[in-house]
Amino acid sequence: MELHHKLRRDPSWHPNSCNICGQLGHQAATCSTGTVNWKNIYGPRAFLRQPTVFPSDVDRAMEKKRVNIKALEEDLDRYLQGDGGVMTHAKNITTTVGQRGPPRQVVEEPDLPEGWAAAKDAQGKLYYWHKETKQVQWQRPAAA
Numbered sequence: 017m018e019l020h021h022k023l024r025r026d027p028s029w030h031p032n033s034c035n036i037c038g039q040l041g042h043q044a045a046t047c048s049t050g051t052v053n054w055k056n057i058y059g060p061r062a063f064l065r066q067p068t069v070f071p072s073d074v075d076r077a078m079e080k081k082r083v084n085i086k087a088l089e090e091d092l093d094r095y096l097q098g099d100g101g102v103m104t105h106a107k108n109i110t111t112t113v114g115q116r117g118p119p120r121q122v123v124e125e126p127d128l129p130e131g132w133a134a135a136k137d138a139q140g141k142l143y144y145w146h147k148e149t150k151q152v153q154w155q156r157p158a159a160a
Contacts, residue, residue: 096145097122125156132157 029038036047044052055063123142125134131147145152 127159129157129159 025035026038030040033040034042034047034049035044036052037049042048121136123134123136125144128134128144131149132144133147134142134144136142141154143152143154144157146157
């Protein structure tokens with residue numbers, strides 16, 4: 017049954033009854049109760065057949081949106097280490113990373129605590145970041 021029938025019909029009416037008054041024996045086009053301008057009431061969209069959506073179509077759309085987190089993290093690690101490679105798995109993800117300027121320049125700093133590295137930002141200012149936790153700070157980390 018089409019949408020405009022479902023919107024107007026009382027659920028208790030017989031399926032073959034008139035859409036206007038619910039009586040058996042005639043159709044809405046010949047109803048003595050009068051005519052109803054359905055398009056004014058429900059709009060033209062209610063009279064259009066909607067395309068069928070199959071579960072396989074939904075699955076395909078969801079698969080396109082799925083992000084491979086592990087590959088994205090590997091790309092990010094290579095990017096942060098200054099490999100210069102393109103982040104292939106991040107091409108469909110909008111972030112602010114590309115708006116920050118060139119990738120950081122990793123700097124060799126002696127006597128840094130385990131897991132920490134030093135780098136310079138786009139303006140050349142030295143900062144420190146932890147490789148595991150990705151914590152970033154301007155002050156040199158204290159030895160543990």
